[in-house]
Amino acid sequence: MVLQLAAEGRVDLNRPIQHYLPGLLPDTFQPITVRQLLNFTSGLPDVLEGAPPQSTDEQIAHRYDYQTFDQIIQETLRPADRPRPGPRFAPGTKQEYNSLGFRIAGKLIERITGHSFKNEVTARILRPLRLDRTSVPQDDPRMPRPYLHGYLINSAGEPVDVSEQGGDPSNMISTPADLDRFITALFQGRLLPTAQLEEMFTLPKDEDDKVVPYADASNCLTPEGKPGAACFGLGLMSVPLPDGTVLWGKTGHDYGYANGMFATRDLSLRGVYSISTTSSDNGRPNPISDRLLLAAVAPTSKYRPRVESCGGECAERGLARRGSMP
Incomplete structure (x- = not known):
């Protein structure tokens, strides 16, 4: 905009x-x-x-803020x-x-x-x-039904549904x-x-x-695969794959959710994922999205999608073939 x-x-x-x-x-x-x-x-x-960082119990208690x-x-x-x-x-x-x-x-x-x-x-x-x-829900925390539920695990080890949030x-x-x-x-x-x-x-x-x-040399790869250099344009992240293909897109996270959308510029390869999580730690890999994205990107290779921390948000790298949306 x-x-x-x-x-x-x-x-x-x-x-x-x-x-x-x-x-x-x-x-x-x-x-x-x-x-x-x-x-x-x-x-x-x-x-x-x-x-000071909030505990998970505090995050749960204040999720409607x-x-x-x-x-x-x-x-x-x-x-x-x-x-x-x-x-x-x-x-x-x-x-x-x-x-x-x-x-x-x-x-x-x-x-x-x-x-x-x-x-x-x-x-x-x-x-x-x-x-x-x-x-754009603004200050309405309600979710339109049906919807994917997100959770956080409280200090008692119990999953708490945090699908409805403030923000x-x-x-x-x-x-x-x-x-x-x-x-x-x-x-x-x-x-x-x-x-x-x-x-x-x-x-x-x-x-x-x-x-x-x-700023953190390990967190970005240029389209040429160069570590340590900027990888964001104006709002979009570049993601080089081992075969030289470059994806552009963005990830997003909230309590209980991890999402991403990526595509090549010619749209010959594109993908979207949305998964439910039980953690608010955006810097930690999610095994479900990793498996989905690995199967779509390179099912026969040893390539593993990079999971990187970008100022509190984690970039889970991957995509699906045209028409396949994990």
Whole structure:
């Protein structure tokens, strides 16, 4: 949606986010362009960075909590109960997955359009693509039936159904079929003009025209299979496979769920997965998704999908052949 606004001339990707949202970031942060916000080179801290981790029982007890974009941003950047986090690195010098940037992007969309994130995503994406089983629940925790249930294991060793959750305005509910329709339409250019779509497949580079490093050298591979360099364009992750094929897509996680959608740019290979989990640890491999994805990608090889931690989210790498949706 931010790239749509850029195509409409309402957002300049090279302008600082501070220009559009003055006072949102503390003065300790250098100017961060909208492009740097979207390609994870902002250097911002991640959501609630520095806060004490919640126990699983606390996560279960607070699963219905709902926060606005402003509340998440302020509690992260101006916390009342701990020191304020500063920049992790100078903007544009490194890449590191950052979910705070998504909330700031949501705030930007609302400021520019004058409408809620829910209304904009519904009008710009869900209705035009007829994604009838995708919704933005906002502060309604109910799940449309039937649905895949997610669980957390409490301290007594008992599974607790956490399918209904609070979250924030950017949370969405969807199905594998709708995600397949979305990524297909996106790659076909039905949502963005060519110039803006190309931004999603463009890795950030430094002044010497070299791809910037990823903050944790083990967490990203470039399309050429180079470790330690950035692997995200504007919102999309590149995933090189052993045969040289490159996938682009995104993973997503909530309590009790792990999801992902990936495809080659020509859509000759694409896949979507959605699985139920019993853990909130997004940095840990899930054996079910690993087995599904391995069977689809390389059933006769020793290749194992990479499972990586990206700023609190784990990227479970894999795909299905066209028409096969595990």
